Amino acid sequence: MPELPEVETVRRGLQPVMEGARIVTVEQRRPDLRFPFPERFARRLQNRRIEALGRRAKYLIIHLDDGLCIISHLGMSGSYRIEMDGATHHDGSKNALHDHLVIHIERKDGGAARIVYNDPRRFGFIVLAEAGQLDSHPSVSGLGVEPTGNALSGALLAHLFGTKKAPLKAVLLDQRLIAGLGNIYVCEALWRAGLSPVREAGTLTAPAEADALAFAIRDVIAEAIAAGGSSLRDHRQTDGTLGYFQHRFSVYDREGTPCPRPGCGGTIARIVQSGRSTFFCARCQR
């Protein structure tokens, strides 16, 4: 599902309602998602105050006042929605059958709300970690650099790629190197940089090419966050509205359409790499 921009959009949507709120009760409606819920999960959350909402790569991190952190990964189909007390809004596209977790909170303004986690495919998971051990938790300890800031440079990319023979597409999806990219934004970033997804990562030694890729990655991620995520298919922002970045895809899911690069004249192709779809223009991506 959600790649980094979508998770950041979720975080920003939940933040004003959840920060400063008190968890009243937690309804855990099944024993597991992808993994079992932590021991005594609901009871460990009860009566805690939510201090802050953070994000690391595609993980949402909810900091509680006793030092406990909820680490939430949305998998491919996970989403959160907010149900404000007294509101009649109902998102008909969501099947309550897959509302696996309901966090009842008392907002800092005293009103009530419910934070509902819905995940049809249950590829998402939720684990707990103490704040002091967050960085060493297996879920996040091996993650690479965030693609959102200056830390991601062409020089760093060239270093990370080394002499790897794997294709650029596969290497960019490796969360241990760059953390937060998924299938869509890798396709988009490679197109923007004019680089072929099948090219061996280790051949990206020219500084101009590495710089172009670093810039393309940072740029596409920043634009997607600014647009509120892409919200493919049934993925929605926490208030139920659709994100807009999906309308800006240049190559993703555009097989057979003209390459949007001015003057290129190529056609977007779809190939399969590591069992996943890659969309690109063989004419201008080298």
Added chain:
DNA sequence: CGGGACTCCTGCCAGC
């Protein structure tokens, strides 16, 4: 070790 295949699960869509 690097790299690829496979797997978990449900929903959706195209094609018959």
Added chain:
DNA sequence: TGCTGGCAGGAGTCCC
């Protein structure tokens, strides 16, 4: 209309 097969944003595990 109803069924079936293929495909989907992720990532841990296993195998060569």
